[in-house]
Each structure stands twice: as structure tokens, then as C-alpha cells.
Amino acid sequence: MMERFPDIEVYLASVTIDDINTWLRDALNAPPLSPAGKGKWKTRGHYQGDAVPVLLVDKAADGFASLWFDSQHTPWRTDQECAQHAAEALQTEVRCSLGGWHPGDDPDRFWQVLPGGQEKAIEWPDSGR
Numbered sequence: 001m002m003e004r005f006p007d008i009e010v011y012l013a014s015v016t017i018d019d020i021n022t023w024l025r026d027a028l029n030a031p032p033l034s035p036a037g038k039g040k041w042k043t044r045g046h047y048q049g050d051a052v053p054v055l056l057v058d059k060a061a062d063g064f065a066s067l068w069f070d071s072q073h074t075p076w077r078t079d080q081e082c083a084q085h086a087a088e089a090l091q092t093e094v095r096c097s098l099g100g101w102h103p104g105d106d107p108d109r110f111w112q113v114l115p116g117g118q119e120k121a122i123e124w125p126d127s128g129r
Contacts, residue, residue, distance in 0.1 A: 004072045010083045011064035011110075013093040017041065020056065020067070023089045027075055028052050047073050062124065064095060080111055087113040095124060 028045025060066035
């Protein structure tokens with residue numbers, strides 16, 4: 001069995017706050033995102049009794065918004081599981097790291113998930129790392 005990631009981060013292409021709010025409500029029983037500074041929104045969901053802080057950063061990388069779950073207590077064990085769920089729920093392209101990042105790993109290798117179950121590893125040169 002795969003170990004749980006300590007946190008989850010995915011990158012979302014072109015989605016509305018309303019759509020993200022609906023998904024977060026369904027997945028984590030989270031209240032709507034509220035502004036938390038320029039281009040940032042926060043909320044706090046819950047999963048199996050544990051709080052799950054959520055941070056959305058608009059235009060974090062190359063036109064994608066970053067959605068970060070600062071908890072290991074999510075419905076998803078890995079970034080990839082979350083990306084698969086998000087792509088279907090939001091009907092948009094979602095990207096995530098290929099796994100837990102370690103020094104020496106190629107930071108430009110990402111996993112791309114499209115609605116309908118298409119997935120592949122990609123180079124994402126403008127990741128900004």
C-alpha cells in the first residue's frame with residue numbers, strides 16, 4: 001500500500017472559484033473559500049474528523065492555480081489520486097508532481113491528468129522552481 005503524502009498539492013487549469021467551492025464542499029465538507037490576500041483564498045475542510053486547511057493560489061504557475069491541502073488527512077493518499085479526482089469533478093486539466101519530491105529529482109517532471117482518464121508524464125518548464 002502506498003504511504004500517505006504529508007500534504008497534497010495539485011495545479012488546476014481554468015476553473016472558477018464556484019466550481020472549486022462545490023468540489024471542496026463535496027469532498028471535504030468545506031465552507032466556501034474566502035480571500036486571504038492578493039490572489040489567495042483559504043478554507044478549512046474536514047475529513048474523518050480531522051481538519052484539512054486548504055489554500056488556493058491563483059495563477060501560481062503558467063496560468064494554473066495551485067490548490068494545497070496542508071494535511072495528510074484527506075480522501076487522497078497522493079497528489080496523483082487527488083489530481084484524478086479533481087480532473088473529473090472539475091472537468092479540467094490538472095497537474096501534480098510525479099511523487100514526493102526529493103533533492104536531485106527533476107523538478108520539471110509533472111503528471112498531467114485530463115478529464116476522461118487520460119494521464120501522462122510531462123515536462124513543465126515554467127514550474128518556477
